[in-house]
Amino acid sequence: MVRVAGSLLSVIGLSMMLVAQQPNLPSASMTINGQVGPPSPVMGVQLPRGLPSTLQLGGLPNARFVVGNNASFLPAGLVWGTNLVDLNLTGMTYSLNGFLNPAYRLDATGALTINLNPPGSLALNSQRCFQGAMEDPSSAVGFAVTQGTQLVVAPGLVSMNLSVGANGSAGINVNLAPYGVTIPFYGQSYSSFYVEADGLMSFANPNMDFTPTPTDFQTGVPRIAGYWTDLEPQFGGSVQFQLDQSVSPNVVRLLFTGLREYNGTGSPHTFIIEVDAAPIGNIRIRQSQFNPAAQYDILVGITPGGGLSPIQQQSDFSSWISQFVPGSVNRMYYEWYGLIGMLFYTAGFNNPWDLPAITTEFFRTQYTTTGFGYDATAYYSFF
Numbered sequence: 001m002v003r004v005a006g007s008l009l010s011v012i013g014l015s016m017m018l019v020a021q022q023p024n025l026p027s028a029s030m031t032i033n034g035q036v037g038p039p040s041p042v043m044g045v046q047l048p049r050g051l052p053s054t055l056q057l058g059g060l061p062n063a064r065f066v067v068g069n070n071a072s073f074l075p076a077g078l079v080w081g082t083n084l085v086d087l088n089l090t091g092m093t094y095s096l097n098g099f100l101n102p103a104y105r106l107d108a109t110g111a112l113t114i115n116l117n118p119p120g121s122l123a124l125n126s127q128r129c130f131q132g133a134m135e136d137p138s139s140a141v142g143f144a145v146t147q148g149t150q151l152v153v154a155p156g157l158v159s160m161n162l163s164v165g166a167n168g169s170a171g172i173n174v175n176l177a178p179y180g181v182t183i184p185f186y187g188q189s190y191s192s193f194y195v196e197a198d199g200l201m202s203f204a205n206p207n208m209d210f211t212p213t214p215t216d217f218q219t220g221v222p223r224i225a226g227y228w229t230d231l232e233p234q235f236g237g238s239v240q241f242q243l244d245q246s247v248s249p250n251v252v253r254l255l256f257t258g259l260r261e262y263n264g265t266g267s268p269h270t271f272i273i274e275v276d277a278a279p280i281g282n283i284r285i286r287q288s289q290f291n292p293a294a295q296y297d298i299l300v301g302i303t304p305g306g307g308l309s310p311i312q313q314q315s316d317f318s319s320w321i322s323q324f325v326p327g328s329v330n331r332m333y334y335e336w337y338g339l340i341g342m343l344f345y346t347a348g349f350n351n352p353w354d355l356p357a358i359t360t361e362f363f364r365t366q367y368t369t370t371g372f373g374y375d376a377t378a379y380y381s382f383f
Contacts, residue, residue, distance in 0.1 A: 022077060022084040028134040028144035029058040030067070032116070032151060041073055041086045041129070041148030048156030048246045050120030054113060059134035059144065061110045064098035067132040073148055083145035087131040095130065106134070120158040127152050155245030162239045164197045171196040171206045174241055176277075181243065181250050184281035184364060185222055186304040186330060187372045195239060199227035201254055201273050204305075210262075212299035214311065217334055222305040225334070226256060226273040226285050229294040235264030250277040267292045272383070281364035283374070289382050293353035297342050300355065301334030302362055302374065318354045320378035329371030333362065357382055 023040050024030065033053050035045040047053055057065060070092045077084035096114070098104035106112050129150045136144040158179065162172045171194040176182065183190045185203055194206040202223040209216055212228040233239055237258035244251040252275045258268040270288035275281065283302060300317065303309060309332035315325075317335050327333075337353040359381040362374035 022086050022131070022145055022147055024058075024147045025144050027059050027063075027136045027138070028132065028146045029056075030130070030132045030146035030149065031056045032130065032149045035149065037147055041131070041150060043150045045149055045151050046154040047116070047118050047122075047151040048154045049118050049122045049124070050157035050159055051118075051246055053116040053118065055116055057106060057112045057114070057132060057134070057146075059106055059110050060136060061106065061108050063106045063110065063135040065096065065104055065106065065112075065132055065134045066094055066098055067096040067130055068092045069095050069128050069130045071128065073129050073150065080145065081139050081141035081143075083133075083139070083141070083143070085131065085145060086148040087129055096132075118153065118156070120156065120160075122153045124153055124155060155250075157246060158241075158243040160241050162195055162241055164195055164233050164239045171200075171202065171208075172239075173206075176243070176252070179243055179245065179250075181245075181252070182278045183252060183275050184278050184372075185275075186308075186364075187370065188222070189278065195241065195254060197233050197239070197259075198231050199229060199256060199259075199269075199271065200225055201275075212297060212336065214299070214314065214334060214336060217299060217301065217303050218305070218309060218311050218332060219307050220303075220305050222303065224273055224275070224283060224285070224302050225299050226254070227269055227271045227287070227291070227294075228299040229269075230262045230296045231256075231259045231269065232262055232264070233259055235260040237268060237270075249280045251275070252277060261294055261296065266295045269294065283362040283364070284359055285361075286359045286381060286383065287355045287357065289357035291356050293337065293339075295342065297336060297338030298353060299334055299336050300360070301332065303332035303334065304330045314351075315376075317360045317378050318358060320360070320376060321358070322379065323377060325376040327362075327365060327367075327373040327375045329367045329373045331373045333374065333376060 032055050035042050070088045072088045073086045074088050096104045131148040132146040133143040175192045177191045190203045194202040198210045200223050202221045205221045210230045240255040242253040254273040257270050269291050272286040274284040308330040314335050337351050360378045362376050365375050
């Protein structure tokens with residue numbers, strides 16, 4: 001390590017005004033996300049934040065290596081033996097250092113692939129430059145240098161765990177404005193939403209009712225009910241928000257994983273709510289194949305709230321498999337699941353839970369000049 005650092009820094013004073021053009025070599029190669037020259041260094045390689053990227057290294061079998069990084073490349077290369085160093089060495093730091101960590105050594109075939117996992121908090125369009133050096137006994141300086149690569153942080157996957165409170169709490173407000181994202185829902189556009197413990201995504205105002213009824217669904221706040229029942233995350237499981245900006249349209253995703261019911265009872269429940277950001281606005285409610293019925297009644301669906309949709313007979317989502325269901329302006333969709341003897345059983349209904357492994361999808365549609373609603377379908381999916 002001392003030899004490498006000292007040798008690299010010493011060439012600053014021996015710099016020749018050469019065009020920076022260090023290519024990959026058989027004894028020293030580096031590619032990030034598959035991008036290679038010429039020309040070298042490779043500029044503007046996208047590094048989607050929050051998503052795995054791939055660093056591939058090649059050289060001699062079992063060779064140790066270092067990968068340095070800095071904010072910039074040099075305007076001209078620095079000669080180091082028969083190598084040309086493109087990385088700006090002033091302020092350089094080591095990302096991977098095979099002299100301090102023996103794991104950073106090529107395998108017996110002279111190759112190594114490393115997953116890079118840039119955090120979702122990295123600033124968009126921020127940049128960093130990288131270049132590597134591999135052990136090479138045939139080189140006068142004992143090392144061969146790879147091409148350089150400039151990475152630019154691109155939209156990717158923002159992910160965060162939400163500390164959602166028990167039933168009756170106001171839920172967690174998620175603000176999409178910093179990401180430049182909005183969600184169209186029926187005829188409105190929202191730059192934020194609320195996540196409630198009881199399996200709900202609500203707009204405009206939070207929902208604090210843990211007992212699902214069609215009347216509440218029709219008259220209350222605009223919301224998406226992924227699995228509305230009496231869930232309490234403080235007894236295990238997790239609620240996670242994701243914003244996937246690596247796809248178009250961007251996807252807002254809520255993952256409810258392994259949540260228990262009131263007082264920690266019942267089986268764990270897992271389901272997902274997905275919404276395509278503007279301008280699309282399609283919605284998917286995904287039920288795990290391992291999501292059992294609750295001890296309480298359950299409601300699944302979407303509603304504009306505020307009494308905008310006339311109360312109507314519930315739908316049979318499982319009958320929509322491979323079917324297209326036309327909608328209408330402000331139509332709400334819901335199915336209520338309950339059995340006689342459930343704590344909040346609604347008289348007159350006996351509808352067993354039957355949605356495990358089924359995704360219900362709602363396609364946002366403009367039916368009149370100003371009126372929006374959703375067409376619908378359902379299909380099997382497994383996670």
